[in-house]
Amino acid sequence: MKHSLNNPSGASAPLEPVSVRAAADILLQGGVAAFPTETVYGLGAIAHDEKAVMRVFAIKGRPPSHPVIVHLAQVEGLERFAAAVPDAAWRLARRFWPGPLTLVLRRRPDVSSVITGGQDTVALRIPRHPIARALIEACGEGLVGPSANRFGRVSPTTPHHVFHEFGTTVPVVDGGPCEVGIESTIIDLSGAQPRLLRPGLLDARDIEEVLGCELAASAAGAPRVPGSLPAHYAPRTPVRLYPAGLLAAEAQRRLTEGERVAVLATGRVRVPGGCASYRLPVEREGFARELYAALRQLDAAGCDVILAEMTPEDAEWSGIYDRLQRAASVAR
Ligand code: TXA
Ligand code: MG
Secondary structure, three states: OOEOOEOOOOOEOOEOOOOHHHHHHHHHOOOOEEEOOOOOOEEEEEOOOHHHHHHHHHHHOOOOOOOOEEEOOOHHHHHHHEOOOOHHHHHHHHHHOOOOEEEEEEEOOOOOHHHHOOOOEEEEEOOOOHHHHHHHHHHOOOEEOOEOOOOOOOOOOOHHHHHHHHHHHOOEOOOOOOOOOOOOEEEEOOOOOOEEEEOOOOOHHHHHHHHOOOOEEOOOOOOOOHHHOOOOOOOOOOEEEEOHHHHHHHHHHHHHOOOOEEEEEOOOOOOOOOOEEEEOOOOHHHHHHHHHHHHHHHHOOOOOEEEEEOOOOOHHHHHHHHHHHHHHOOOO
16 A cells, blocks of 8 residues: 655655565564554564664654563563563453553563663553554564654654654554554553553553552652653644633634634534634544544644643543643643
């Protein structure tokens, strides 16, 4: 399948996706390739190939202190990276894997500190996307897979997004649009009490039910999660959040002042004429699935501001709420 899209340099080059086999060969030869997961696209390299992992950091422009997730195809792979797999990890694995959950466990001493950012823990995830699984199986190894975007930018949920980030430098396996649309939920099981490091689309109450205890909120400080930096997941255009009931009036006010306004909202909001806009589904799965594509599309519209509809703050929406807050919290 060929898609026509200009690459970031402006040169017109089509996206030419590679097959799973071709991507596996590239990875096994020490290269880097992007692959779809059910959450977002990942920038893959063989986890045991330190040089290849370092290339992933270089391509993303990610500081070396920020650890990456290792993606596995089978739970048996856990013990190749984790020093100890607590009972709670097996229980969560049985319930949520393969799926959009990442577990932080104490690492084995032989796991490269390039992966772990020098910490004594390692993040592990078994994705459920068939292409991700086929690629990991074809490599016979765990794959690191940070989101396939430049550091601090919106994660890609289509192969075109990856192409827009990196042009022809990074081969991409085309899995179409991602089903979940925001990054995995991260639970840290390396300490005395399970902690929620990054909310995702899984409901934290379901996780607590499996654990049989409450999740502690992420504490400031170690372990470091770049997703928890305020400037993460941000488009270039400033994003401002408004409740549905106030958004249309704010858009109108800004239009009157001569601003170019983009509106990111569900059908609850009546968008004034003269705004660029993207309509998001009202239910949370659809909202999450389209959110990053919508942010990218409106970012490209060349407006002064993106006015986005505030989502509920409750447990079901916490992952989406978190990403919107971060997109909006960049100081400009
Ligand atoms: O859904 C996802 O998790 C996607 C797909 C591609 O799997 N990947 C992803 O990777 O979001 P990345 O690198 O963009 O975000 C991984 C997060 C970062 O916030 C990182 O700090 C955290 O996982 N992380 C990785 N290793 C960790 C560790 N040992 N302790 C605490 N946090 C860790
Ligand atoms: Mg990321």
